[in-house]
Amino acid sequence: MKPLPIRAAALARRSLWNLHPRITADLPSPLLLKTTRRSHSAGSNALGSGSSSPAAHSSSVNASEISHFNALASTWWDPHGPSRILHLMNPLRHDFIRSCHSSQADHVESASSTSPPRYRYLDVGCGGGIFAESAARLPSTDYVVAIDPSPEVLAVARRHAARDPALTASSTPLSSPTDHASQGRPRLSYLNATIETLPEPASSDDQYDVVTLFEVVEHVDNPAAFLDRCGQFVRPGGWLILSTIARTWMSWFTTNLVAEDILGMVPPGTHDWRKYVNEDELRDFFAAKAGWGNPRVMGVVYVPGLGWKEVSGSEKVGNYFFGIRKDSEPAP
Numbered sequence: 602m603k604p605l606p607i608r609a610a611a612l613a614r615r616s617l618w619n620l621h622p623r624i625t626a627d628l629p630s631p632l633l634l635k636t637t638r639r640s641h642s643a644g645s646n647a648l649g650s651g652s653s654s655p656a657a658h659s660s661s662v663n664a665s666e667i668s669h670f671n672a673l674a675s676t677w678w679d680p681h682g683p684s685r686i687l688h689l690m691n692p693l694r695h696d697f698i699r700s701c702h703s704s705q706a707d708h709v710e711s712a713s714s715t716s717p718p719r720y721r722y723l724d725v726g727c728g729g730g731i732f733a734e735s736a737a738r739l740p741s742t743d744y745v746v747a748i749d750p751s752p753e754v755l756a757v758a759r760r761h762a763a764r765d766p767a768l769t770a771s772s773t774p775l776s777s778p779t780d781h782a783s784q785g786r787p788r789l790s791y792l793n794a795t796i797e798t799l800p801e802p803a804s805s806d807d808q809y810d811v812v813t814l815f816e817v818v819e820h821v822d823n824p825a826a827f828l829d830r831c832g833q834f835v836r837p838g839g840w841l842i843l844s845t846i847a848r849t850w851m852s853w854f855t856t857n858l859v860a861e862d863i864l865g866m867v868p869p870g871t872h873d874w875r876k877y878v879n880e881d882e883l884r885d886f887f888a889a890k891a892g893w894g895n896p897r898v899m900g901v902v903y904v905p906g907l908g909w910k911e912v913s914g915s916e917k918v919g920n921y922f923f924g925i926r927k928d929s930e931p932a933p
């Protein structure tokens with residue numbers, strides 16, 4: 602094994618060489634690209650024959666991404682393993698969601714209300730369930746449905762959740778039976794599915810208060826169609842929340858060269874820099890559509906030894922959270 606500085610220099614040379622053709626061209630936003638339609642090479646629809654046929658939508662699934670995550674399945678819950686960056690990020694996800702809710706003019710604080718809010722979550726690309734489990738344990742959660750196209754990863758998620766009977770128990774009935782159709786549902790359920798294979802919501806009862814896509818957008822094909830489809834599952838007044846990485850020199854340096862090649866913090870091949878989406882591209886994407894507003898962003902930086910920290914302005918260069926709210930339906 603070569604000493605670290607020699608290895609790092611060789612890797613840097615290789616990575617720069619690989620990157621050269623990409624950065625000399627003016628890379629368009631992945632949200633403007635349309636990749637070829639693929640068949641669903643991974644992820645069967647666990648819901649069976651829904652109203653939404655897989656063929657009706659361009660698939661967001663990229664087979665090589667799925668095989669990459671399948672290979673990481675067994676170590677998903679090791680807090681010191683390849684997914685440790687995701688474990689460390691989890692508390693900030695909840696902080697960000699809370700900040701989105703509190704930014705709403707019509708937000709009701711649970712302590713001061715007789716009927717505190719109870720949220721229904723759809724976690725898309727849930728992986729082994731780091732966020733899904735933690736969300737399902739919150740007292741403010743009605744229930745969580747979590748989906749992922751990787752069968753191995755989803756099997757790990759199911760096995761891990763089965764260790765905690767509270768997660769598989771039914772959601773507590775809400776005070777008003779007309780609020781949600783949640784009675785009898787487990788607090789957390791997993792589906793080996795994609796957003797394209799889930800049946801289209803027929804009414805707001807089939808939609809969610811919060812649809813989350815944590816570290817997923819940079820791994821999908823057809824990200825614009827993927828976001829549109831995810832948006833259909835947000836109820837009026839609900840939130841689409843995601844985390845991803847800006848497409849900049851700095852993010853290439855930190856996520857591809859340092860994190861993957863030099864320090865080995867995440868397995869090589871985890872990230873394709875060309876698929877990163879900038880936060881202004883997301884803002885523009887939703888601004889061009891009717892029915893979305895109140896975009897919110899939070900830049901975060903990984904500090905070795907300390908974990909993820911919010912750093913204002915860092916969303917322009919690297920990792921960030923983004924939230925956007927679907928307009929409420931006008932009062933009748």
Ligand SMILES: C[S@@+](CC[C@H](N)C(=O)[O-])C[C@H]1O[C@@H](n2cnc3c(N)ncnc32)[C@H](O)[C@@H]1O
Nearest residue numbers: 661662670687726727728731751815816820821
């Ligand atoms: C980096 S992991 C993030 C997992 C989880 N969201 C977390 O942050 O703990 C990316 C996940 O996205 C999933 N994924 C890849 N392509 C997807 C797609 N087209 N639709 C939904 N999930 C996808 C992968 O299987 C993998 O579990």
